[in-house]
Amino acid sequence: MTIRPYAICIALLAVAGCSEQTPPAASSESAPAEDFTTTLRTALETAKPGDVIDIPEGRYEFKRSLVLKSDGVTIRGQGMDKSVLSFAGQIAGAEGLSVSGSDFLIEDLAIEDTVGDALKVNEGNNIVIRRVRTEWTNGPDVNNGAYGIYPVQTTNVLVEGSIAIAASDAGIYVGQSRDVIVRNNEARDNVAGIEIENTIGADVYENLAENNTGGILVFNMPQIPQRGHSTRVYNNKVIANNTENFAAPGTAVSGVPKGSGIIINSNDRVEIFANEVSDNETANVLISSYFSANYAGQRELAESFDPYPEEIYIYDNTFSGGGNAPGSDYLVQVRDAVYGPEGAFPDIIWDGIVSPEKPVELNVICVQNGEAELLNTGNGFANPSVDMATHDCDVPKLAAIELEAAGAE
Amino acid sequence: MRRFALAALLLLTGCGGSPAVGTFAADAYPERLSAWGIVWKEDGALELAPQSFVYDLNTALFTDYALKLRTIYIPPDSRASYVDYEAFEFPVGSIVSKTFMYAVDDKGRALLDASWDGNPATLGKTEVIETRLLVRQAEGWDALPYVWRGDDAYLSITGDLMTLPTTTGDLNYLVPSKNECASCHATNHTSGAIQPVGIKARHLHRAHPVTGENQITLWEARGQLTGAPALADISANALWGNAEASLEHRARSYLDINCGHCHNPQGAADTSGLLLDYQVHEPGALGVCKAPIAAGRGSGGFLYSIVPGAADRSILTFRMSTSDPATMMPELGRTLVHEEGLSLLNRWVDSLQGECL
Numbered sequence: 001m002t003i004r005p006y007a008i009c010i011a012l013l014a015v016a017g018c019s020e021q022t023p024p025a026a027s028s029e030s031a032p033a034e035d036f037t038t039t040l041r042t043a044l045e046t047a048k049p050g051d052v053i054d055i056p057e058g059r060y061e062f063k064r065s066l067v068l069k070s071d072g073v074t075i076r077g078q079g080m081d082k083s084v085l086s087f088a089g090q091i092a093g094a095e096g097l098s099v100s101g102s103d104f105l106i107e108d109l110a111i112e113d114t115v116g117d118a119l120k121v122n123e124g125n126n127i128v129i130r131r132v133r134t135e136w137t138n139g140p141d142v143n144n145g146a147y148g149i150y151p152v153q154t155t156n157v158l159v160e161g162s163i164a165i166a167a168s169d170a171g172i173y174v175g176q177s178r179d180v181i182v183r184n185n186e187a188r189d190n191v192a193g194i195e196i197e198n199t200i201g202a203d204v205y206e207n208l209a210e211n212n213t214g215g216i217l218v219f220n221m222p223q224i225p226q227r228g229h230s231t232r233v234y235n236n237k238v239i240a241n242n243t244e245n246f247a248a249p250g251t252a253v254s255g256v257p258k259g260s261g262i263i264i265n266s267n268d269r270v271e272i273f274a275n276e277v278s279d280n281e282t283a284n285v286l287i288s289s290y291f292s293a294n295y296a297g298q299r300e301l302a303e304s305f306d307p308y309p310e311e312i313y314i315y316d317n318t319f320s321g322g323g324n325a326p327g328s329d330y331l332v333q334v335r336d337a338v339y340g341p342e343g344a345f346p347d348i349i350w351d352g353i354v355s356p357e358k359p360v361e362l363n364v365i366c367v368q369n370g371e372a373e374l375l376n377t378g379n380g381f382a383n384p385s386v387d388m389a390t391h392d393c394d395v396p397k398l399a400a401i402e403l404e405a406a407g408a409e
Numbered sequence: 410m411r412r413f414a415l416a417a418l419l420l421l422t423g424c425g426g427s428p429a430v431g432t433f434a435a436d437a438y439p440e441r442l443s444a445w446g447i448v449w450k451e452d453g454a455l456e457l458a459p460q461s462f463v464y465d466l467n468t469a470l471f472t473d474y475a476l477k478l479r480t481i482y483i484p485p486d487s488r489a490s491y492v493d494y495e496a497f498e499f500p501v502g503s504i505v506s507k508t509f510m511y512a513v514d515d516k517g518r519a520l521l522d523a524s525w526d527g528n529p530a531t532l533g534k535t536e537v538i539e540t541r542l543l544v545r546q547a548e549g550w551d552a553l554p555y556v557w558r559g560d561d562a563y564l565s566i567t568g569d570l571m572t573l574p575t576t577t578g579d580l581n582y583l584v585p586s587k588n589e590c591a592s593c594h595a596t597n598h599t600s601g602a603i604q605p606v607g608i609k610a611r612h613l614h615r616a617h618p619v620t621g622e623n624q625i626t627l628w629e630a631r632g633q634l635t636g637a638p639a640l641a642d643i644s645a646n647a648l649w650g651n652a653e654a655s656l657e658h659r660a661r662s663y664l665d666i667n668c669g670h671c672h673n674p675q676g677a678a679d680t681s682g683l684l685l686d687y688q689v690h691e692p693g694a695l696g697v698c699k700a701p702i703a704a705g706r707g708s709g710g711f712l713y714s715i716v717p718g719a720a721d722r723s724i725l726t727f728r729m730s731t732s733d734p735a736t737m738m739p740e741l742g743r744t745l746v747h748e749e750g751l752s753l754l755n756r757w758v759d760s761l762q763g764e765c766l
Contacts, residue, residue: 146705
């Protein structure tokens with residue numbers, strides 16, 4: 001290093017601003033002050049409750065994650081195709097925009113091509129994500145980031161009017177949260193379109209899930225602090241989710257067979273009603289325990305985990321097409337055995353695995369859906385059968401989720 | 410603001426001699442590091458406030474082979490108090506500094522294989538990159554990144570991404586932003602409060618880099634620490650390279666300091682259910698036969714965080730073995746693989762008994 005001990009003193013005395021310094025040996029990304037990327041980063045880093053951070057129309061390129069830690073911040077763009085935060089050149093950080101804070105509202109912008117998750121909100125109460133597009137612009141690819149819109153360990157969450165495209169795991173993923181509404185969104189070309197995982201109290205409605213590997217998933221995973229239950233999936237369109245599974249092997253969704261409309265795995269008290277579910281080539285609805293091979297990947301379980309879906313209520317949906325090209329070898333064999341190679345599964349398939357300790361009066365799956373049939377593929381796929389009388393029951397309906405969030409209208 | 414900082418600097422340093430240690434309100438942090446009077450350069454060499462205490466850790470966080478000089482300043486007539494397991498409590502006005510630097514060759518290129526005993530007197534030719542301060546205000550700790558340019562360092566709230574020439578090619582060096590500092594230092598992610606990560610008994614329980622005395626004993630003798638139990642009753646983490654410590658103790662010590670700030674029961678990564686701080690955790694929480702939750706392609710195609718006996722099929726070691734920002738762990742703070750740390754963890758995972766389904 002060049003040492004100029006006296007030069008600094010002289011410079012200090014002579015130059016009022018002292019802004020011109022010995023140039024660094026290392027070069028830096030620091031951009032001119034007027035560059036909006038710097039303005040935005042500074043606004044996020046110094047944000048205080050009540051701040052509204054406006055993102056003008058334009059396309060802004062980032063090499064590292066943006067991070068917000070303050071409560072009470074609003075980030076507002078000019079529209080999902082107008083204010084675009086692009087991370088195509090990202091070389092540092094695991095997310096595009098990483099947020100932890102309550103009373104957070106983000107709307108009218110896009111986050112593109114992040115190396116990992118696009119928008120992650122980790123812990124916070126009153127979260128509104130509205131008209132946000134998250135997209136990997138190259139389309140489905142195992143190297144895309146895992147999640148598009150990803151609130152986790154949050155409460156009072158509203159995700160609406162958003163678009164999530166080509167995530168290598170889930171486009172919209174709500175994890176370990178409580179009191180959630182996901183509505184009027186569009187999820188396409190993801191492995192999982194919309195996934196509600198280990199969440200207590202979620203309403204998922206008026207969304208379009210199309211061309212994903214699986215359309216709408218309601219899952220519970222073991223070995224995390226909160227077990228989920230009580231989700232309503234209604235008035236959605238779940239259409240032709242037949243995209244080849246492009247998730248990284250080892251992830252939970254890598255076991256989702258392509259052609260899955262709505263999947264319930266290990267979750268309880270799930271209502272599926274008034275949806276239009278069509279042309280999902282494995283089945284329009286799949287219900288499975290954590291044990292079920294090729295539904296979500298069989299793994300070892302902690303003893304405390306309840307792997308059985310229970311109190312599932314399916315009614316008044318409009319089903320059409322689908323079931324004709326199951327997305328796993330195993331399910332193809334079952335289809336062939338029961339319906340022949342030209343046949344199709346009925347609208348609902350279930351792995352038939354029931355807890356040996358289940359109380360007799362507890363209903364596992366109730367179906368009040370006209371002519372729709374449920375195929376019990378049999379425990380271990382041994383004795384596939386349809387017995388709708390078993391499912392002629394009902395489950396007390398869940399109350400609607402009401403949010404406290406100020407930004408939720 | 411800038412003019413004020415300059416005036417303060419001239420007043421305090423007069424271009425020579427030891428500056429007084431500064432105190433600043435949270436809305437008036439100085440742009441120049443030298444204004445703090447904690448770490449500055451004189452004749453091109455780093456100088457430290459004489460009242461501050463140089464310290465070192467047992468196994469430390471890996472940061473791309475950077476050398477780190479750590480000091481803590483506690484205001485006169487006040488003292489820190491010992492806390493079991495968590496970070497010690499400090500009086501208002503305390504300042505922790507960590508200066509990141511590289512030994513350099515005669516062309517100014519960073520040497521990634523340099524070693525240093527932590528004694529400032531033995532520090533050779535270096536390129537000083539950044540100094541991070543933790544400043545104890547009445548409301549709690551604030552984290553402040555300063556980036557060196559020439560003979561002073563400048564407050565850089567937004568952090569920086571630099572290209573650093575090394576003897577093995579250019580390195581992307583990330584200076585964390587203020588909020589990125591919190592990504593590691595908010596060890597309780599729910600409260601969001603910033604805490605020192607390294608200033609815990611198990612990390613400090615070791616020989617002082619200058620005097621060789623035990624650091625906790627030395628700190629007490631200076632009258633700056635109260636409440637510490639007898640040394641024999643304080644557990645110490647291992648130095649990862651200490652072949653005399655057990656493989657498990659070294660591996661757990663490594664995971665503790667490199668991962669435990671997020672992967673603890675209150676940390677940002679409790680979402681994963683993987684807990685790597687040095688408490689007693691059941692094997693599943695430590696990752697044994699544990700499926701990933703939201704790892705995405707961070708799974709590396711593997712089913713479990715740790716497959717006993719099979720580091721080559723374990724997600725934990727996979728994520729240490731990559732420098733792809735989408736899949737590596739920790740998420741921040743390195744762009745290189747710590748080959749020696751990885752080798753340690755590989756050997757530990759390979760030594761574990763049992764099998765997953």
